[in-house]
Amino acid sequence: xxxxxxxxxxxxxxxxxxxxxxxxxxxxxxxxxxxxxxxxxxxxxxxxxxxxxxxxxxxxxxxxxxxxxxxxxxxxxxxxxxxxxxxxxxxxxxxxxxxxxxxxxxxxxxxxxxxxxxxxxxxxxxxxxxxxxxxxxxxxxxxxxxxxxxxxxxxxxxxxxxxxxxxxxxxxxxxxxxxxxxxxxxxxxxxxxxxxxxxxxxxxxxxxxxxxxxxxxxxxxxxxxxxxxxxxxxxxxxxxxxxxxxxxxxxxxxxxxxxxxxxxxxxxxxxxxxxxxxxxxxxxxxxxxxxxxxxxxxxxxxxxxxxxxxxxxxxxxxxxxxxxxxxxxxxxxxxxxxxxxxxxxxxxxxxxxxxxxxxxxxxxxxxxxxxxxxxxxxxxxxxxxxxxxxxxxxxxxxxxxxxxxxxxxxxxxxxxxxxxxxxxxxxxxxxxxxxxxxxxxxxxxxxxxxxxxxxxxxxxxxxxxxxxxxxxxxxxxxxxxxxxxxxxxxxxxxxxxxxxxxxxx
Amino acid sequence: xxxxxxxxxxxxxxxxxxxxxxxxxxxxxxxxxxxxxxxxxxxxxxxxxxxxxxxxxxxxxxxxxxxxxxxxxxxxxxxxxxxxxxxxxxxxxxxxxxxxxxxxxxxxxxxxxxxxxxxxxxxxxxxxxxxxxxxxxxxxxxxxxxxxxxxxxxxxxxxxxxxxxxxxxxxxxxxxxxxxxxxxxxxxxxxxxxxxxxxxxxxxxxxxxxxxxxxxxxxxxxxxxxxxxxxxxxxxxxxxxxxxxxxxxxxxxxxxxxxxxxxxxxxxxxxxxxxxxxxxxxxxxxxxxxxxxxxxxxxxxxxxxxxxxxxxxxxxxxxxxxxxx
Numbered sequence: 001x002x003x004x005x006x007x008x009x010x011x012x013x014x015x016x017x018x019x020x021x022x023x024x025x026x027x028x029x030x031x032x033x034x035x036x037x038x039x040x041x042x043x044x045x046x047x048x049x050x051x052x053x054x055x056x057x058x059x060x061x062x063x064x065x066x067x068x069x070x071x072x073x074x075x076x077x078x079x080x081x082x083x084x085x086x087x088x089x090x091x092x093x094x095x096x097x098x099x100x101x102x103x104x105x106x107x108x109x110x111x112x113x114x115x116x117x118x119x120x121x122x123x124x125x126x127x128x129x130x131x132x133x134x135x136x137x138x139x140x141x142x143x144x145x146x147x148x149x150x151x152x153x154x155x156x157x158x159x160x161x162x163x164x165x166x167x168x169x170x171x172x173x174x175x176x177x178x179x180x181x182x183x184x185x186x187x188x189x190x191x192x193x194x195x196x197x198x199x200x201x202x203x204x205x206x207x208x209x210x211x212x213x214x215x216x217x218x219x220x221x222x223x224x225x226x227x228x229x230x231x232x233x234x235x236x237x238x239x240x241x242x243x244x245x246x247x248x249x250x251x252x253x254x255x256x257x258x259x260x261x262x263x264x265x266x267x268x269x270x271x272x273x274x275x276x277x278x279x280x281x282x283x284x285x286x287x288x289x290x291x292x293x294x295x296x297x298x299x300x301x302x303x304x305x306x307x308x309x310x311x312x313x314x315x316x317x318x319x320x321x322x323x324x325x326x327x328x329x330x331x332x333x334x335x336x337x338x339x340x341x342x343x344x345x346x347x348x349x350x351x352x353x354x355x356x357x358x359x360x361x362x363x364x365x366x367x368x369x370x371x372x373x374x375x376x377x378x379x380x381x382x383x384x385x386x387x388x389x390x391x392x393x394x395x396x397x398x399x400x401x402x403x404x405x406x407x408x409x410x411x412x413x414x415x416x417x418x419x420x421x422x423x424x425x426x427x428x429x430x431x432x433x434x435x436x437x438x439x440x441x442x443x444x445x446x447x448x449x450x451x452x453x454x455x456x457x458x459x460x461x462x463x464x465x466x467x468x469x470x471x472x473x474x475x476x477x478x479x480x481x482x483x484x485x486x487x488x489x490x491x492x493x494x495x496x497x498x499x500x501x502x503x504x505x
Numbered sequence: 506x507x508x509x510x511x512x513x514x515x516x517x518x519x520x521x522x523x524x525x526x527x528x529x530x531x532x533x534x535x536x537x538x539x540x541x542x543x544x545x546x547x548x549x550x551x552x553x554x555x556x557x558x559x560x561x562x563x564x565x566x567x568x569x570x571x572x573x574x575x576x577x578x579x580x581x582x583x584x585x586x587x588x589x590x591x592x593x594x595x596x597x598x599x600x601x602x603x604x605x606x607x608x609x610x611x612x613x614x615x616x617x618x619x620x621x622x623x624x625x626x627x628x629x630x631x632x633x634x635x636x637x638x639x640x641x642x643x644x645x646x647x648x649x650x651x652x653x654x655x656x657x658x659x660x661x662x663x664x665x666x667x668x669x670x671x672x673x674x675x676x677x678x679x680x681x682x683x684x685x686x687x688x689x690x691x692x693x694x695x696x697x698x699x700x701x702x703x704x705x706x707x708x709x710x711x712x713x714x715x716x717x718x719x720x721x722x723x724x725x726x727x728x729x730x731x732x733x734x735x736x737x738x739x740x741x742x743x744x745x746x747x748x749x750x751x752x753x754x755x756x757x758x759x760x761x762x763x764x765x766x767x768x769x770x771x772x773x774x775x776x777x778x779x780x781x782x783x784x785x786x787x788x789x790x791x792x793x794x795x796x797x798x799x800x801x802x803x804x805x806x807x808x809x810x811x812x813x814x815x816x817x818x819x820x821x822x823x824x825x826x827x828x829x830x
Contacts, residue, residue, distance in 0.1 A: 042548070143706030184579060184613065186691050188668055196614060202578025333696070334548050411574065451693070458690045459662060459706060 003129050010363030019062055023364045026063035027372050030070020034086050035078055036401050041071035043408050045334045058357050062364040064335050069121055072311045073372045076113040077383050084215035084398055089275040089310035091440055092282040096302030103298050107380050108244040112252050112300055113307040114376040120260035120308035121369040124315025127264045129362055135268050136323035145466050148452035149476030151445045154276055156483045157283035162435030169438045176442025186451050199414040206443055208406045208415040209422045213436050215402045216423025219395045221430055248300040255285050255305030263309030267316025277309035279441055535595055535771050539570045543599045545584030547577045551713045555630055555759055555797050556600040562785035566778045580667050581605030582615050589617035593766030603757035604671040607814040611822040612669030623762040627776040628802035632757035633733035634675050637702050637710045637717045640727045647730050647749045651685045660686045661708035664698035667691050672711035675732055675755045677825055682753040714739050714796030739796040760807055776804050
């Protein structure tokens with residue numbers, strides 16, 4: 001069935017009451033789950049898994065997909081309002097989104113995020129519709145050397161993530177790499193930094209660390225600061241102040257477009273999902289901006305770009321799932337198991353073998369995307385008014401949600417201890433002006449990088465040339481060196497983008 | 506005011522006391538509430554699916570819900586550890602797989618004893634692995650593969666979901682049975698292994714059937730062999746290793762374990778329920794779909810099997826030099 005007919009057919013099925021309602025519920029639940037820090041789409045989908053066994057597959061997939069990208073919408077809300085990430089993919093949004101909120105532009109930030117997400121989601125779904133099979137073919141050749149190269153490039157972006165000095169950023173990145181090694185080594189199974197403790201042998205749960213580093217430390221800062229920033233209260237019904245003004249729109253259009261496109265392709269690559277694209281988008285926007293010093297102080301591009309990227313990234317990740325049946329993160333793995341349990345094996349022929357299922361799911365994603373936009377825009381006023389809560393109430397609620405969220409990952413109190421520990425560390429880091437973003441990025445990318453490096457070298461029987469002989473890996477390595485040495489070259493040539501000041505995010 | 510507070514406090518303490526006493530008659534009224542079943546693997550994986558497939562009919566028979574709980578990490582060791590140290594009241598069970606139970610204790614330092622810390626309730630499923638190769642490779646079965654690699658003078662690279670996993674062990678044994686040295690490339694899941702094969706990054710992969718069957722039926726990958734004694738319903742056209750002339754049958758298992766100290770009548774009851782649940786039609790159909798045939802062993806037989814395999818694996822692992830240092 002060609003795309004146009006397929007889409008029309010899918011739309012006709014997607015507006016059936018059962019599908020529509022389940023899609024809506026999925027989006028709603030996904031948004032809620034995304035807003036709550038610590039609880040992500042994984043928990044959201046797992047909670048509903050048992051119910052999906054009783055349903056037909058199509059409505060079940062529609063709902064699960066809704067949860068997944070709904071969470072990408074919701075994650076930015078707490079990032080912007082209280083600097084606590086709802087989702088790992090929303091961490092970057094904190095950098096400028098929260099600054100915008102402090103300047104009284106919370107509504108604008110939220111709106112940019114919602115609209116960017118919508119545009120990106122639509123683009124992603126269009127990509128899925130027309131590009132799925134060839135993209136999947138490309139993605140499947142992706143192996144350890146490519147993972148390694150991509151992770152390396154990702155890490156090199158860490159220097160763009162803060163306005164602090166390069167030395168501090170690099171130091172934080174290195175510490176992040178070390179933290180990422182805690183656990184069992186993948187090749188030999190030998191424990192590292194585990195001190196004979198079984199909990200540590202499982203590795204340090206990333207989400208716990210990130211929620212602690214950003215959320216708990218932010219709460220501690222709120223409690224400690226005597227100077228309360230003047231958060232200008234928006235008049236709830238004054239739409240013009242709630243939405244982005246002309247300047248903000250103008251600045252955001254290209255980031256949204258760039259984020260959408262880049263996010264989709266990067267998200268389709270194995271292992272990426274929604275998080276890596278958001279980091280890349282932020283770095284990219286800052287790099288391309290003529291006034292990069294505005295980043296970290298409330299630049300709308302720093303919100304619009306990443307938030308778009310993480311949404312189209314989520315859709316991209318579904319490309320590989322639906323066309324090849326290969327899940328690259330836990331969310332798509334759960335979806336896959338549901339499909340298998342119903343007897344549908346995803347493959348490039350899925351579009352041909354089960355067009356009913358495929359097109360209905362795709363069409364429902366369009367509708368879901370639209371529903372999310374309508375759902376989120378009016379809520380902006382509600383969210384923004386939450387900022388009026390006195391600090392002593394806000395902090396309590398934030399901590400409560402963080403605890404619930406982190407505990408719900410693995411039901412281990414160890415994760416809570418980890419969260420508290422990194423909360424303290426994060427607070428100290430804020431005081432001493434050490435940037436947290438490079439640390440976060442390194443903790444996420446470090447394990448991937450190390451694993452891929454080891455695997456690549458086993459594959460090549462020890463030869464490092466494997467990174468140069470494979471096209472994508474080679475191209476990424478070149479990009480890496482360019483990114484690392486470009487500032488040096490530019491300085492030598494007399495033109496340099498200098499990091500300005502010591503602004504904290 | 507003070508007097509009132511004192512009375513209230515005493516009242517509360519008394520209530521707590523009574524409530525706790527209520528717990529003494531647990532065995533008789535078991536199960537009085539929902540039961541948790543720890544899964545040592547992540548959501549969406551085959552073990553996760555199998556456990557949930559079992560949990561549903563078991564829960565129906567018991568009249569309560571069995572809630573699966575994923576406790577992930579350390580190739581299943583973290584989940585086993587948790588299952589070993591919970592209260593032995595029959596409300597937290599472990600859906601154990603063979604890897605963490607009889608392999609991991611040799612490969613890493615674990616803080617549980619698979620024999621002393623647990624009481625075996627029943628074995629429920631058998632787990633058999635397959636060897637997956639690329640569909641356009643110059644070999645279609647094990648013998649051709651062995652010949653090919655001997656001819657080019659290289660050893661094939663095989664992917665597994667991790668060092669010390671069932672898969673890893675099975676490939677070590679297979680390598681011996683065929684007489685072909687192989688190099689291990691560890692990944693983090695079976696799905697990654699299949700991708701690596703299709704993408705040409707490794708030569709073969711050891712995976713569970715469900716991860717391979719999709720690409721297999723599409724012709725993107727070729728399943729060279731299955732390591733069971735009999736062919737699996739899910740992939741009827743795939744010959745076993747034995748059929749191809751090599752002497753190896755290697756199977757894992759899934760079973761229910763309870764922490765040591767759980768009352769005997771609860772254990773017996775659970776074993777009985779598990780046996781009945783395995784007659785459930787939906788379960789029979791679903792377990793075939795994921796390539797895990799139903800294989801029931803009673804508690805004592807299950808326990809014997811665990812002891813045997815633990816000892817056998819120790820020898821193999823030490824010989825391979827994979828033992829924990």
